[in-house]
Structures are given as structure tokens and as C-alpha cells.
Amino acid sequence: MSDVEKSRLYRITHPRSLAFWGASNNALSMGSVQLASVLGLGYEGAIYPIHPKETEVMGLKAYNSLAEVPGPVDLGVVVLPTKLVPEILEQCGKAGAHHLIIVSAGFGEIDEDGKRMQQQLIDTANRYGITFLGPNCIGVVNTYHNLNTTFYPYVAKPGFIGMASQSGSFVTQMSGYLDKFDLGFSQAFSVGNEAVVDITDCLEYLGDSPETKVIALYVEAIRRGREFFRVAKQVSKKKPIVAYYVGGSSAGKKAAQSHTGALAGSDAIYDAMFRQCGVIRAQSIEELFDFCIVLGAQPLPRGDRVAVLTHSGGPGVSAADAAERSGLRLAQFGPETVAKLREVVPHTASVTNPVDLTFSRNLNEYLQTLPAIIMPDEGVDSLFVYLIVAAQRLQQLLMEATKDQEKAEALAKGFLVGQAEALAALPGKYGKPVVAGSFLPRSEPLIQELQKRGCAVVPSPERAMSALGALTRYARMREALEAST
Amino acid sequence: MSDVEKSRLYRITHPRSLAFWGASNNALSMGSVQLASVLGLGYEGAIYPIHPKETEVMGLKAYNSLAEVPGPVDLGVVVLPTKLVPEILEQCGKAGAHHLIIVSAGFGEIDEDGKRMQQQLIDTANRYGITFLGPNCIGVVNTYHNLNTTFYPYVAKPGFIGMASQSGSFVTQMSGYLDKFDLGFSQAFSVGNEAVVDITDCLEYLGDSPETKVIALYVEAIRRGREFFRVAKQVSKKKPIVAYYVGGSSAGKKAAQSHTGALAGSDAIYDAMFRQCGVIRAQSIEELFDFCIVLGAQPLPRGDRVAVLTHSGGPGVSAADAAERSGLRLAQFGPETVAKLREVVPHTASVTNPVDLTFSRNLNEYLQTLPAIIMPDEGVDSLFVYLIVAAQRLQQLLMEATKDQEKAEALAKGFLVGQAEALAALPGKYGKPVVAGSFLPRSEPLIQELQKRGCAVVPSPERAMSALGALTRYARMREALEAST
Numbered sequence: 001m002s003d004v005e006k007s008r009l010y011r012i013t014h015p016r017s018l019a020f021w022g023a024s025n026n027a028l029s030m031g032s033v034q035l036a037s038v039l040g041l042g043y044e045g046a047i048y049p050i051h052p053k054e055t056e057v058m059g060l061k062a063y064n065s066l067a068e069v070p071g072p073v074d075l076g077v078v079v080l081p082t083k084l085v086p087e088i089l090e091q092c093g094k095a096g097a098h099h100l101i102i103v104s105a106g107f108g109e110i111d112e113d114g115k116r117m118q119q120q121l122i123d124t125a126n127r128y129g130i131t132f133l134g135p136n137c138i139g140v141v142n143t144y145h146n147l148n149t150t151f152y153p154y155v156a157k158p159g160f161i162g163m164a165s166q167s168g169s170f171v172t173q174m175s176g177y178l179d180k181f182d183l184g185f186s187q188a189f190s191v192g193n194e195a196v197v198d199i200t201d202c203l204e205y206l207g208d209s210p211e212t213k214v215i216a217l218y219v220e221a222i223r224r225g226r227e228f229f230r231v232a233k234q235v236s237k238k239k240p241i242v243a244y245y246v247g248g249s250s251a252g253k254k255a256a257q258s259h260t261g262a263l264a265g266s267d268a269i270y271d272a273m274f275r276q277c278g279v280i281r282a283q284s285i286e287e288l289f290d291f292c293i294v295l296g297a298q299p300l301p302r303g304d305r306v307a308v309l310t311h312s313g314g315p316g317v318s319a320a321d322a323a324e325r326s327g328l329r330l331a332q333f334g335p336e337t338v339a340k341l342r343e344v345v346p347h348t349a350s351v352t353n354p355v356d357l358t359f360s361r362n363l364n365e366y367l368q369t370l371p372a373i374i375m376p377d378e379g380v381d382s383l384f385v386y387l388i389v390a391a392q393r394l395q396q397l398l399m400e401a402t403k404d405q406e407k408a409e410a411l412a413k414g415f416l417v418g419q420a421e422a423l424a425a426l427p428g429k430y431g432k433p434v435v436a437g438s439f440l441p442r443s444e445p446l447i448q449e450l451q452k453r454g455c456a457v458v459p460s461p462e463r464a465m466s467a468l469g470a471l472t473r474y475a476r477m478r479e480a481l482e483a484s485t
Numbered sequence: 486m487s488d489v490e491k492s493r494l495y496r497i498t499h500p501r502s503l504a505f506w507g508a509s510n511n512a513l514s515m516g517s518v519q520l521a522s523v524l525g526l527g528y529e530g531a532i533y534p535i536h537p538k539e540t541e542v543m544g545l546k547a548y549n550s551l552a553e554v555p556g557p558v559d560l561g562v563v564v565l566p567t568k569l570v571p572e573i574l575e576q577c578g579k580a581g582a583h584h585l586i587i588v589s590a591g592f593g594e595i596d597e598d599g600k601r602m603q604q605q606l607i608d609t610a611n612r613y614g615i616t617f618l619g620p621n622c623i624g625v626v627n628t629y630h631n632l633n634t635t636f637y638p639y640v641a642k643p644g645f646i647g648m649a650s651q652s653g654s655f656v657t658q659m660s661g662y663l664d665k666f667d668l669g670f671s672q673a674f675s676v677g678n679e680a681v682v683d684i685t686d687c688l689e690y691l692g693d694s695p696e697t698k699v700i701a702l703y704v705e706a707i708r709r710g711r712e713f714f715r716v717a718k719q720v721s722k723k724k725p726i727v728a729y730y731v732g733g734s735s736a737g738k739k740a741a742q743s744h745t746g747a748l749a750g751s752d753a754i755y756d757a758m759f760r761q762c763g764v765i766r767a768q769s770i771e772e773l774f775d776f777c778i779v780l781g782a783q784p785l786p787r788g789d790r791v792a793v794l795t796h797s798g799g800p801g802v803s804a805a806d807a808a809e810r811s812g813l814r815l816a817q818f819g820p821e822t823v824a825k826l827r828e829v830v831p832h833t834a835s836v837t838n839p840v841d842l843t844f845s846r847n848l849n850e851y852l853q854t855l856p857a858i859i860m861p862d863e864g865v866d867s868l869f870v871y872l873i874v875a876a877q878r879l880q881q882l883l884m885e886a887t888k889d890q891e892k893a894e895a896l897a898k899g900f901l902v903g904q905a906e907a908l909a910a911l912p913g914k915y916g917k918p919v920v921a922g923s924f925l926p927r928s929e930p931l932i933q934e935l936q937k938r939g940c941a942v943v944p945s946p947e948r949a950m951s952a953l954g955a956l957t958r959y960a961r962m963r964e965a966l967e968a969s970t
Contacts, residue, residue, distance in 0.1 A: 028882055105833050105843070167799020173873055177924050220802055244803075251815045252806030258835050259798040283810075284947035285803065285924070313744040314652020317705055318729070318770065321737030325768075330736045348590050350743050358590075388658055397513055439662050439770070462769035 004208040008131045009201060011099040013142040013187050015075035017046040019066060019097060021088055022079030022104075023057050031079035032058060033151040034103065034139070038077075041141075041148040046071055066091050073097040077139065077149050082106035085135065086120050093128030101149055102134035108193045109136055109259065122195050130196075137192025138168035141175075141185050144211050150190070159184025161292045162212030164202035166191055166220045167259070170285065180442040181293060182451035186211035200228045207235035214296030216288050217243040217279075220256035221264035229277050236278030237481050240295040240474045243279050244288045245270050278477040280470050287466065294456045294467040298433035300475035303381040305331035306468060307374045308354035310386040311366060316354035319384055319437065319461040326469025328382075330354070337377045344369055363394070367419045375430040382468055385423065386461055387438035389416070389446045416446050424453035433471055437464030489693040493616045494686060496584040498627040498672050500560035502531040504551060504582060506573055507564030507589075508542050516564035517543060518636040519588065519624070523562075526626075526633040531556055551576050558582040562624065562634050567591035570620065571605050578613025586634055587619035593678045594621055594744065607680050615681075622677025623653035626660075626670050629696050635675070644669025646777045647697030649687035651676055651705045652744070655770065665927040666778060667936035671696035685713045692720035699781030701773050702728040702764075705741035706749040714762050721763030722966050725780040725959045728764050729773045730755050763962040765955050772951065779941045779952035783918035785960035788866040790816035791953060792859045793839035795871040796851060801839035804869055804922065804946040811954025815839070816865045825858045848879070848900065853907045860915040867953055870908065871946055872923035874901070874931045901931050909938035918956055922949030 004010060018038065022031025035049065035058055048069045049057035056062055063069050066076075066088075076097050078088055085104050092100060107118040118135065125132055133139060139149030143158035152172035156179035165171050168190035178184050187209055189202040199217060206215045215235065222228045232241055246252045247264025248271075256264045274281050280295070282288040306328045310316035320330055330353045333341070341351040344365060350356040355374065357366055367385070374380060394415065398408035426434045436457045440447055450457050458464035489495060503523065507516025520534065520543055533554045534542035541547055548554050551561075551573075561582050563573055570589050577585060592603040603620065610617055618624060624634030628643035637657035641664035650656050653675035663669050672694055674687040684702060691700045700720065707713045717726055731737045732749025733756075741749050759766050765780070767773040791813045795801035805815055815838045818826070826836040829850060835841040840859065842851055852870070859865060879900065883893035911919045921942045925932055935942050943949035 027885060110833070165799070167797070167802065169797035169799040169873075173797065173800075173924060176926070180926070218799060220799075246803045246806035249806045249809035251809040252802060254815075255793075255802040255805035255839050258837065259802050259841070284807070284945060286945050286947070308740075312652070312654035312658065314650070314654040314703060314705075315658075317652065317737060317740040317744050318731045320740035321731035321734045322769070324734035324736040330739075348595070352743065354740050356744070388654075400512060439658060441661070441665070460769060460771050462771070 002208070002210070004205065004210065007205045007208065009197065009205045011074045012101065012131065012133060013140055013147065013205070014145050015045055015099065015147070017048065017071055017074050018043070019048045019050055019069060019073040019076045021050050021077065023049050024051060025054060025057060027058070030103075030151060034077065034079055034149055037148045037150055037153060040153050042146045044146060045074070048073065066095050066097065074099060076100040077103065079103040082117070086117065086124065089121055089124045089130065089132070093124060093130055098128065098130050100130060100132035101137065101139040102132050102192075103138060104134075105136040107135045108195070118193060118195050125196050132195070133189065133197050134192040135195060137190040138172060139190060141171060141188040143185055143187075155179050156184035157182070158186065158211070160186055160211065160213035160296050161216055161289075162186045162206035162209055162214070163188035163216045163218075164191060164199045164206060165189065165218040166199060167218055168192070170218045174285070174289070178289065181289070182448075183289075183293065194223055198223050200224055200231050203228070203235060203241070204231045207231070207238060213239060214292045215239065215241045216292050217241060218288070219243050219245045220247045220252075220259060225273065229273060232277035232279050233481060236478060241279045242282050242288055242291045242295060242470070243274055244282045244285060245274070275477070278474070278481050280474050282470075287463070290458050290463050290467045291470045293458060294433070294435055294471050295474060297454050298435065298456055298471060299427050299431050300478070301381040301433050301472050302475075304328050304472050305379055305381045306465075307331045307333075307377070307380045307383045309366075309370055309374065309383065310354055311357040312386060312388060313356055313358070315386045315437075315461050316356045319386060319465055320354050322462040322465035323384070323469075326465045328465065328469050328472060331377070331380045333374070334377050334379055337373060340373045341370070344373070363415065364418070368422045371423070371426055371434075375426055375432060380432065382432055382472070383426070383434045384461070384464055384468060385434065385436045387436045387446065387457065388440060389419075389444075413445070416449050419446065420449035420453050420455065423450060424455050433468065435464045435468045437461035487693070487695070489690065489695065492690045492693060494682065494690045496559045497586065497616065497618060498625055498632065498690070499630050500530055500584065500632070502533065502556055502559050503528070504533045504535055504554060504558040504561045506535050506562065508534050509536060510539060510542060512543070515588075515636060519562065519564055519634055522633045522635055522638055525638050527631040529631060530559070533558065551580050551582065559584060561585040562588065564588040567602070571602065571609065574606055574609045574615065574617070578609060578615055583613065583615050585615060585617035586622065586624040587617050587677075588623060589619075590621040592620045593680070603678060603680050610681050617680070618674065618682050619677040620680060622675040623657060624675060626656060626673040628670055628672075640664050641669035642667070643671065643696070645671055645696065645698035645781050646701055646774075647671045647691035647694055647699070648673035648701045648703075649676060649684045649691060650674065650703040651679075651684060652703055653677070655703045659770070659774070663774065666774070667933075668774075668778065679708055683708050685709055685716050688713070688720060688726065689716045692716070692723060698724060699777045700724065700726045701777050702726065703773070704728050704730045705732045705737075705744060710758065714758060717762035717764050718966060721963060726764045727767050727773055727776045727780060727955070728759055729767045729770060730759070760962070763959070763966050765959050767955075772948070775943050775948050775952045776955045778943060779918070779920055779956050780959060782939050783920065783941055783956060784912050784916050785963070786866040786918050786957050787960075789813050789957050790864055790866045791950075792816045792818075792862070792865045792868045794851075794855055794859065794868065795839055796842040797871060797873060798841055798843070800871045800922075800946050801841050804871060804950055805839050807947040807950035808869070808954075811950045813950065813954050813957060816862070818859070819862050819864055822858060822862045826855070829854055829858070849903070852904045856908070856911055856919075860911055860917060865917065867917055867957070868911070868919045869946070869949055869953060870919065870921045872921045872931065872942065873925065874904075874929070898930070901934050904931065905934035905938050905940065908935060909940050918953065920949045920953045922946035
């Protein structure tokens with residue numbers, strides 16, 4: 001049995017059967033929408049909708065109570081009015097259904113009455129040995145088990161980002177965002193009020209999850225600081241953790257408290273804690289996922305010396321500036337590299353770092369010839385590439401050359417694939433990270449071809465540099481953590 | 486004659502006729518591509534291609550020299566090899582063509598020889614009273630004169646952003662980016678080596694430009710600090726200036742020098758200067774345009790107290806946190822506002838700021854009822870709205886209700902238009918800024934309807950807050966500037 005199978009969260013992410021409270025034949029009730037998500041992602045286990053009156057719910061045979069369900073229940077999902085929840089939990093305990101997701105809200109996040117009811121849930125869970133997620137959460141997504149209990153369809157592919165979030169929105173509403181990057185979640189947890197399972201438990205799970213290469217945390221407040229520290233320090237040695245903490249300001253702290261009832265701490269304290277246990281901080285949701293793109297799929301750099309490759313002056317200068325602001329240094333090329341570059345580029349180009357091609361008659365040079373000269377240089381730890389392929393110009397050129405629309409399109413496609421393959425091969429070949437930055441829309445063919453091959457393409461030079469800086473910080477932290485054990 | 490018509494740049498942005506050096510019947514040469522841009526945007530004045538051999542260039546009658554051109558020449562565009570440029574300038578001076586764009590590179594940005602040649606251009610210009618942009622620039626875009634001399638097609642609509650840039654890329658490569666926001670340039674200048682016309686001249690022009698509501702600057706180094714300070718201080722009183730400065734780090738400074746030969750100064754010095762003359766700083770290209778979206782079209786807030794409206798907990802908390810990090814405070818609602826909100830929202834909702842609707846049976850409440858309660862509160866200076874319209878859910882609901890695809894679509898469209906109209910009317914009605922933040926793609930129907938009506942919709946809550954913070958800083962700066970005169 002692997003570590004992840006031993007986790008008490010394993011049956012929450014890998015249930016063989018589901019009991020579902022709160023779905024009905026009113027397709028618009030929250031419970032029905034959530035059951036529709038389960039069906040929508042093609043969950044393959046048994047599903048038992050439980051409804052006091054109906055015999056069929058959304059095309060599935062329904063049961064009036066848990067007692068009538070014919071088989072064992074690995075996971076119960078509860079989307080019922082607040083007051084009904086304690087009784088359901090009691091029933092589950094008695095029936096031996098020991099894993100639940102409690103979606104219902106109105107507990108600890110509301111008032112003293114709610115807090116009391118939440119404590120009652122905890123007591124019941126303890127009595128029966130129940131593990132439940134929530135209350136006031138939207139559950140889990142496990143793309144490798146076709147499981148989505150949330151009320152939003154999951155639209156991205158299975159990916160390598162493991163997410164644990166103190167907001168359901170950042171689980172539900174981000175799959176469309178990730179899809180634009182050809183990325184997706186491995187597993188994602190919405191932890192809600194964390195009555196029994198908290199973000200630290202999920203972090204530990206994701207640390208063991210074989211499908212997860214990088215962990216994203218949305219944090220309003222960490223309830224068990226010491227335990228988080230211990231777990232994060234262990235997990236950081238295996239894979240990167242990126243955290244977006246929003247409870248550090250007085251406004252964030254107050255808003256967090258009314259959201260999930262959690263008490264946040266000062267930004268400086270969290271900052272120091274994250275640093276000491278190897279967690280990389282992000283300052284926004286966009287940055288959280290930018291960092292995941294790069295930290296999840298690029299080799300660790302040996303140092304902070306970045307090479308900048310551009311054919312546009314301004315983006316090169318702003319990338320250089322952003323590099324320094326992100327804690328990186330511009331690499332200094334060895335004389336051999338400079339000599340080789342000079343042979344290839346036009347006289348208007350710059351062969352010191354940033355390498356600014358300015359203009360080239362051979363479109364292959366940019367992503368094929370130049371990186372092959374730069375990457376082997378021992379003074380280079382990582383490469384940034386600015387991307388703007390004038391697709392329109394390329395088409396024009398190929399039409400001029402071929403006078404044949406179909407042929408021109410095939411040639412353009414072949415060219416883009418060749419470029420993407422060349423760039424995608426670099427990190428593996430040289431053991432150094434490569435990050436591209438581009439303002440082009442994600443729908444642009446070159447971006448699509450690159451993403452398909454696992455290249456890191458971030459939506460601007462500044463954001464790309466920031467992510468490369470984060471990767472470099474992580475490499476340094478990880479080295480320190482490994483040395484200290 | 487208006488101030489802008491008196492500017493020596495006026496004939497560069499509003500030429501009645503163009504002489505064009507460097508275009509040929511090779512459609513792929515740089516000059517030809519630039520002439521194609523001029524034709525592409527539908528420039529209506531006379532165009533005289535000048536070519537030593539051809540009698541026709543790209544379908545236009547060509548002339549072997551400037552002397553043969555039959556009419557007066559308002560503007561010359563020169564895309565020729567470096568060495569030929571001085572002689573052309575001389576010819577222009579003699580022929581009375583006193584405005585030029587010199588695209589050719591290889592001057593002051595390269596070496597001592599280049600510097601000498603550039604000085605020669607300046608001397609010639611002074612002798613004849615010539616005003617030229619460049620060298621080493623890509624010229625101008627004036628969308629209100631159908632003029633685009635750059636080598637990229639301009640794909641956005643005419644807009645209210647005036648741009649002056651020390652990188653041509655941020656003029657050429659950004660129109661596709663702006664188009665996603667339904668925005669565009671009024672006029673945009675690529676200043677290149679700034680031999681005669683510099684970024685300060687362009688700033689002054691844009692200050693007088695009636696189509697320009699906000700000015701974006703991309704700055705690697707300001708050559709005439711005192712003059713910039715004087716002009717910026719004047720312009721800031723009329724309209725906001727946003728500057729992205731990349732020469733402040735040692736890496737940025739070095740890269741800038743090899744890009745346009747300009748010497749940059751320390752970040753702290755620029756920061757202080759910008760602050761004193763009312764210029765708002767952006768830290769990236771994305772932020773530059775985020776700020777333009779908001780500063781160009783929203784009324785100035787009277788103070789720093791922002792109301793946050795959300796129906797998703799996490800985005801509300803992160804917006805609150807971002808508000809404080811952006812220099813804003815969360816507004817405290819008056820008792821009347823709280824009472825009115827409580828009447829409308831469900832019991833799970835929060836009626837203190839952030840207002841978190843959590844869930845609503847009436848989809849109109851969110852953008853119609855709630856803002857109408859919040860906006861009149863005297864403790865509220867500005868409003869942030871988080872946007873996530875479950876378009877899919879809306880369709881589902883309307884299909885359930887109507888059982889008629891066409892009807893459902895019409896109703897959905899009507900609903901989205903109603904929502905967009907409601908939000909768009911708020912700033913005018915209450916004299917307070919409203920900024921929305923959303924992770925939704927720009928193609929989402931609600932975003933499209935909002936953008937069409939001039940609403941400020943920024944791609945994330947954090948970026949929206951940052952832009953609202955910038956608007957608030959600008960309001961404060963402008964007040965101080967006005968008080969000091």
C-alpha cells in the first residue's frame with residue numbers, strides 16, 4: 001500500500017461508491033447541480049442519491065434513507081439545510097460510512113450557534129471514526145478518478161497541479177483558466193471550515209499524490225501552525241509548494257474571518273514561516289498558477305544567472321529589469337558563446353545578454369540556432385525567451401514562396417511544430433529551465449504547440465521572469481532543506 | 486488653431502501627404518511591410534513611394550526622387566540602409582519637407598561612428614528646421630487619421646490611450662492585446678533614439694490631444710529630466726499619465742543603453758520625480774494597460790474607501806487583502822445601508838464589507854439591486870465588483886423555464902445586456918468609480934457587453950484593486966498639484 005493509499009483522505013478522493021444527499025429532480029437546486037458535476041466528469045463508481053420521497057433522482061435509482069442503500073458507501077456528500085446535517089452524520093456513523101463531504105454552510109463561519117453545531121459534528125465524527133471535509137466547502141476534484149463533487153463542471157484536462165484551498169471558488173472557477181494553459185488539477189480540495197480535515201492534511205496528501213508535481217495553496221489562515229510547518233518542510237523536499245496568503249492585511253484578516261471563521265496572522269510571521277519550510281509565496285491567483293506552470297514542469301536551476309533571448313528591444317529590456325526585480329542576475333556569456341552568436345546574428349543585433357536578434361532572414365535561427373549556442377554556456381543557469389511569432393507574416397512569406405494556400409498552411413504548421421519541438425527539447429537536453437513569455441493569446445498556434453509539449457509559456461515577460469525567480473528561490477530553499485537533514 | 490495643431494508633431498501625426506523611402510515590390514522588405522500598414526489602415530492622403538528604379542511600387546505610382554514628386558510632402562518616412570539617410574534628410578530640407586520619421590537603425594545605439602552620424606542628422610535638421618522622429622524607431626499610429634507607419638497591422642479600434650514609447654514593440658505588438666479589452670490607441674509614438682523629438686515632446690502632444698484621455702509611457706531613460714518634470718506636471722492636471730520605467734535596475738539600465746543608447750537613472754530618483762509631477766508608476770506592461778483602462782474612463786474618487794461586492798468568498802477575501810496592499814481602505818457602511826442590504830440578501834450572506842451574496846435566487850440582484858444600495862452610501866468612495874456569470878447555468882435555467890432554445894438565448898442575451906447597462910450607468914449616476922475584476926476570458930458575452938459600454942473590467946480581482954488604487958493615488962496627486970498652483 002502506497003503512502004497516499006494509507007491517507008484517511010484517500011477514500012474521499014477515490015470513493016468506490018457515493019451516497020448523495022440533497023440532489024433532487026429540480027435540476028437547479030445546488031445538490032442537483034453538484035450531482036450533475038459528478039455525472040458530468042464520468043465518475044464510474046456506484047451512486048446512491050438519497051431523497052425522502054423520490055424513487056428516482058436525475059435518472060438514478062434513489063433511496064429514501066441510507067439504511068436502504070444496497071451496497072457499502074465509501075463517501076457521503078451532504079448538500080442539505082444546516083439543521084439536517086447532524087442527524088445524517090449520526091446515521092453515517094452507525095452505517096459504517098466513514099468518509100463525508102459536508103457542503104452545507106451555516107456553521108462556525110456564522111455565529112455562536114453555528115460554532116456549537118460544528119462542534120457537535122466534530123464530536124459525532126470522533127465517536128464513529130469519521131473523516132469529513134467541510135462543512136461550508138464544495139468538496140473535491142480528482143481528475144484521475146473522474147470525480148468532481150463541486151457545482152461547476154470541470155473543463156480542463158487531468159494535470160499535475162494539486163490544490164488545497166480555503167475558498168471553493170478557486171477550485172471551481174479556475175478549471176477554465178487552467179485549460180487556457182493546457183494545464184489542470186490532479187486533485188483539488190476545498191476545505192471550507194476545516195472542522196476535521198484542514199489544509200495541512202490536504203497538503204500532506206498532495207505531497208504523497210503520485211499525479212501531483214506542484215502544490216498550490218490558497219490560504220486565509222493556517223489553524224495548526226506547527227503541524228503545517230512540519231508537513232510543509234517534508235513535502236518541500238519532494239515537490240514545490242506555492243502559497244497565496246491573503247490574511248496578512250487587516251482587511252484580509254477581517255474578511256477571512258467572516259468567510260470561514262478562521263483567525264489569520266500577520267503577513268511577516270507567515271512570510272518567515274513559509275520561507276523556513278520551503279514554501280514559495282505568490283501575491284495573486286494569477287501568480288500562483290504562473291508559478292505552478294514553471295515549478296511543476298521545469299528542471300531546477302543550479303544558480304540565478306538567466307539568459308534573455310528576444311527579437312524585440314523593449315520586451316528584452318523589460319525582461320532584464322524584471323529579472324533583477326525577481327532576484328535573478330543576467331548571465332555573462334563566455335567568449336566562445338559570444339563568438340558563436342556573432343557568426344549568426346545581423347550587425348544590428350546584440351550578442352551580450354539580453355541577446356536581441358532584432359531581425360533575421362532565417363526564422364529557424366531564433367528558437368533553434370540561438371538557444372543551442374546559449375544553453376551549453378556554463379555561466380547560464382536558465383533561459384528566458386520572448387515569443388512573438390508573426391504568424392500573419394509567416395503565412396504571407398509562405399504564400400509568396402508557394403503561391404498555394406494549402407501548401408503554405410502545411411508549411412506554416414510544420415514550421416511551428418518544428419519550433420515548438422526545438423524549444424521543448426531544451427530543458428531535458430541541458431538540465432536547465434526554459435521559460436517563455438508572450439503577450440500572444442493562448443489560442444495562437446505557436447502557443448498551443450508549445451503548451452502541448454509541456455513548455456512553460458507565461459502571459460508576459462515580467463510574469464515569466466517572476467516565475468523563473470520563484471523556481472530559482474525554490475531550488476535554493478530545497479538545497480538548504482536537504483542539507484539540514 | 487488648437488494647441489495640438491500648433492505642435493511641431495502635428496504634421497507627423499496628421500500628414501496630408503507622405504513620401505515613402507524603402508518600400509519596393511518585394512512585399513517582404515521592411516519598408517514594404519510598413520507601407521502596407523499605411524495602406525492597411527486606410528490612410529487617405531497622397532502617398533508618394535520613392536524608389537531609384539521602379540515606376541510603380543505596391544500598386545502606387547513611384548518616383549525616382551523627391552524632386553519628381555508633384556505635390557507638397559507633409560511627412561517623409563525613411564526605411565533605408567543607414568548610410569543613405571543623411572543624404573535623404575538633406576534632400577528633404579532643400580525641398581521643404583520638414584517632418585520625417587527615420588526608421589533606419591545603426592546610429593547612436595551602436596557605436597561612436599553611429600553617434601557621429603546621428604549628430605550629423607541633428608545638424609541637418611537644425612539647419613533646415615526639420616522635425617524628425619527616430620532614428621531607430623517604427624514611427625506613429627494615429628487611429629483618428631487612419632495612419633499607421635509601423636510594420637505591424639493595427640487591429641484595435643480607435644481608442645483613448647495615448648502612448649509614447651521608447652520601444653517600438655510596445656506600439657506595434659500591443660494593438661491585439663488592447664483589442665481584447667475593446668480599447669485602442671488614440672495616437673502612439675515610437676521615439677527610438679530621440680535625436681530630435683523625445684518622449685517629453687510626445688507627452689506634451691498627447692496632453693493636448695483631444696482624443697487622448699490617458700497617457701501611457703514606456704520609459705527606459707528620460708533625457709531631459711527638468712523639461713519632463715515641467716511638462717508632466719502640467720499634463721497631470723488635465724489627464725492621468727501612467728509610466729512603466731524599466732531602467733532602474735542595473736540589468737535594466739545596461740539593457741536600455743544597448744537598446745537606444747540612453748542612460749537610465751536609479752529607480753528611487755525616478756520614483757520620486759514621478760510622484761512629484763503626478764505620474765502614476767506601473768510595474769509591468771499588463772499593469773500599464775490595466776491602469777489605463779481604469780484611469781482613462783472612470784470618475785475620480787473622493788477618497789480611498791472601497792466597497793467590495795462578491796458572490797464568491799475567496800475572491801472577496803483576496804480583493805479585500807489586495808485593496809489594502811494597493812493603498813485602499815475597506816469602506817464602512819452606514820446603518821441604513823446595512824439594513825437595506827440585510828433585507829435583500831440570504832442569511833448566509835455577509836452585509837459588512839466585503840458584501841458576499843453567497844447565493845441568490847434572483848440573478849438581477851447582484852448587479853442591479855445591491856450596487857444601488859451601496860453606491861449612495863457617503864462612506865463609499867469607489868466600488869469593486871467580482872464577476873463570474875455562470876453563463877452555462879443561466880442557459881440551463883432559461884431552457885428549463887422556456888423549453889425553447891431560441892427563446893432561452895434571446896432571454897440570456899437580454900439579461901446580460903440589462904446587467905451590463907446597470908453596471909455601466911453607476912459611475913455617471915453616482916460620480917464614483919466602479920471597477921470589475923474577473924478571470925473570465927474576454928470573449929465571455931457579459932465581458933463583451935460590459936466593455937462595449939465602457940465598463941472597466943480588469944482580468945483579476947488583484948489587478949482590478951491595484952488599478953483602483955492607482956486611480957485613487959492619481960486623484961490625490963491631482964488635487965495636490967491643483968492646490969499648489
